[in-house]
Amino acid sequence: LYQKDYDIIVVGAGVLGAASAHYLKKNNPSKEILIVDMYSGVAQGNTGRSNAMFRNTFSSLDNQILSESAINFYLDLESSGSNLGIRKTGYLWLLSEKEQRKFERHIERMIASGIETKKYDRQILQLSLPTLQTNVKNSEEASLMGLEDIDAGFFGAKCGQIDPVALTSYYAKEFERMGGKIAFNTFVESLLASPYDPLEVDGEPFVWQESGISGVRVMRGISRDLGAKTTVLAAGAWTNTLLEPLGIDGHIKAKKRQLFKIQASSEQLKKLLKNDNFNALKTLPFLILPETGCFVKAIPESNEFWLGCDDDLNQPFVNAPSRNLEDYSADLSYFENNVYRILGEYLPEFRETKPSKMWAGLYSYNTLDNMPFVFADRGAIVVGGDSGSGIMKGDSLGRIVDAVYRDGEDAEAELYGGLKYRCSKIGFAQRSVEHEEWVI
Numbered sequence: 001l002y003q004k005d006y007d008i009i010v011v012g013a014g015v016l017g018a019a020s021a022h023y024l025k026k027n028n029p030s031k032e033i034l035i036v037d038m039y040s041g042v043a044q045g046n047t048g049r050s051n052a053m054f055r056n057t058f059s060s061l062d063n064q065i066l067s068e069s070a071i072n073f074y075l076d077l078e079s080s081g082s083n084l085g086i087r088k089t090g091y092l093w094l095l096s097e098k099e100q101r102k103f104e105r106h107i108e109r110m111i112a113s114g115i116e117t118k119k120y121d122r123q124i125l126q127l128s129l130p131t132l133q134t135n136v137k138n139s140e141e142a143s144l145m146g147l148e149d150i151d152a153g154f155f156g157a158k159c160g161q162i163d164p165v166a167l168t169s170y171y172a173k174e175f176e177r178m179g180g181k182i183a184f185n186t187f188v189e190s191l192l193a194s195p196y197d198p199l200e201v202d203g204e205p206f207v208w209q210e211s212g213i214s215g216v217r218v219m220r221g222i223s224r225d226l227g228a229k230t231t232v233l234a235a236g237a238w239t240n241t242l243l244e245p246l247g248i249d250g251h252i253k254a255k256k257r258q259l260f261k262i263q264a265s266s267e268q269l270k271k272l273l274k275n276d277n278f279n280a281l282k283t284l285p286f287l288i289l290p291e292t293g294c295f296v297k298a299i300p301e302s303n304e305f306w307l308g309c310d311d312d313l314n315q316p317f318v319n320a321p322s323r324n325l326e327d328y329s330a331d332l333s334y335f336e337n338n339v340y341r342i343l344g345e346y347l348p349e350f351r352e353t354k355p356s357k358m359w360a361g362l363y364s365y366n367t368l369d370n371m372p373f374v375f376a377d378r379g380a381i382v383v384g385g386d387s388g389s390g391i392m393k394g395d396s397l398g399r400i401v402d403a404v405y406r407d408g409e410d411a412e413a414e415l416y417g418g419l420k421y422r423c424s425k426i427g428f429a430q431r432s433v434e435h436e437e438w439v440i
């Protein structure tokens with residue numbers, strides 16, 4: 001494996017690396033492509049630690065397009081027999097009066113885009129979710145925390161859960177079936193930068209030589225250099241650790257995100273898992289509480305809930321993350337002082353609950369606009385900046401990486417369903433996307 005050079009090396013076997021490698025191999029079958037990943041299998045990084053939800057309810061038109069097209073691909077794949085663990089539960093955003101006003105134009109825009117949505121007023125919401133406390137300001141503790149009453153609900157129907165390991169495995173298996181190679185347990189120490197016309201002297205590349213990224217230095221027992229004409233960097237939260245030593249801006253900042261699993265042990269919690277009013281599965285939709293971004297994911301099959309919160313302030317950025325994601329553990333005190341307090345006010349079933357499991361991962365924020373990017377720079381194509389929603393756009397981003405490989409950033413990628421998308425919109429040289437406001 002190591003003696004040979006490749007046409008393309010993809011760093012990262014998360015959903016973005018696997019989807020990219022899949023489309024690269026599919027559309028360039030004669031090219032020799034290798035994926036390298038430091039872990040022992042696919043989706044062992046942040047893809048496998050995610051909340052595994054998908055939605056097309058975004059404020060930015062570009063995110064609407066990227067997610068809608070990817071979701072259609074996932075739904076069609078599942079209907080044609082692949083088991084991606086899709087459960088179309090819907091997303092129910094519970095909005096305060098203030099948020100209703102703030103988000104009105106985004107909601108109108110989603111409706112105008114034809115996104116399947118439904119609005120609930122407070123009364124209907126109350127009937128559909130009988131235990132939901134919409135009037136929390138009456139509670140002393142809720143007023144102390146400044147929690148807002150729930151004034152309305154906004155439901156996204158084409159949203160739900162997906163198994164990100166199954167999805168990533170699908171892309172990786174298809175990639176291997178077409179002749180692509182994967183090297184697991186292989187750490188990329190650095191990207192190689194070399195001149196296009198090397199003189200074979202020490203100190204190259206010199207500033208006057210035309211040069212670019214020419215592969216990767218990997219560590220698998222011993223260090224070796226692997227040459228590649230193109231290096232695709234899909235290293236997620238670790239993007240900066242490979243690009244910054246070369247003086248290339250990775251445009252992401254990583255941040256810890258925590259999830260807490262609660263077993264539905266009481267009768268009230270078991271009852272909450274089921275609900276006839278929102279989806280064909282008759283389950284509780286994914287709930288997002290007002291202002292705080294606290295959320296509840298119901299998984300009736302395993303009798304559990306996953307809980308979390310949009311904890312933006314006071315959570316430091318991690319510029320060069322550790323290889324070991326266990327270094328970013330979830331804090332019980334975070335649950336007790338934040339998630340639990342908020343949730344207990346809106347859904348009393350969660351009072352006196354304790355997590356049976358908790359874990360954390362890293363979001364890769366593009367702090368410029370919360371939108372993903374694909375950019376090409378001197379022999380490398382970088383995909384990332386997915387800001388907490390890369391799984392639900394993975395298919396579209398994989399297709400865009402392939403289009404940029406074939407025709408550069410000015411290319412038009414054909415997204416699933418046939419829609420043409422100008423890749424430069426999510427590049428940096430000619431970037432033209434709006435700031436995404438609906439980030440959880």
Ligand SMILES: Cc1cc2nc3c(=O)[nH]c(=O)nc-3n(C[C@H](O)[C@H](O)[C@H](O)COP(=O)(O)OP(=O)(O)OC[C@H]3O[C@@H](n4cnc5c(N)ncnc54)[C@H](O)[C@@H]3O)c2cc1C
Nearest residue numbers: 012014015016038045046047051053188236361390391392
């Ligand atoms: C708690 C949490 C909840 C989330 N919830 C959702 C959600 O509900 N829906 C959604 O769409 N998204 C969600 N996300 C975001 C989602 O996980 C990411 O958008 C997605 O996983 C990005 O995929 P990726 O392939 O870029 O990253 P990763 O899965 O992290 O893959 C990057 C890969 O690169 C490899 N790598 C990095 N550096 C090196 C190196 N030097 N050498 C070798 N290999 C290397 C890593 O081993 C890793 O496997 C969530 C994230 C977190 C942390």
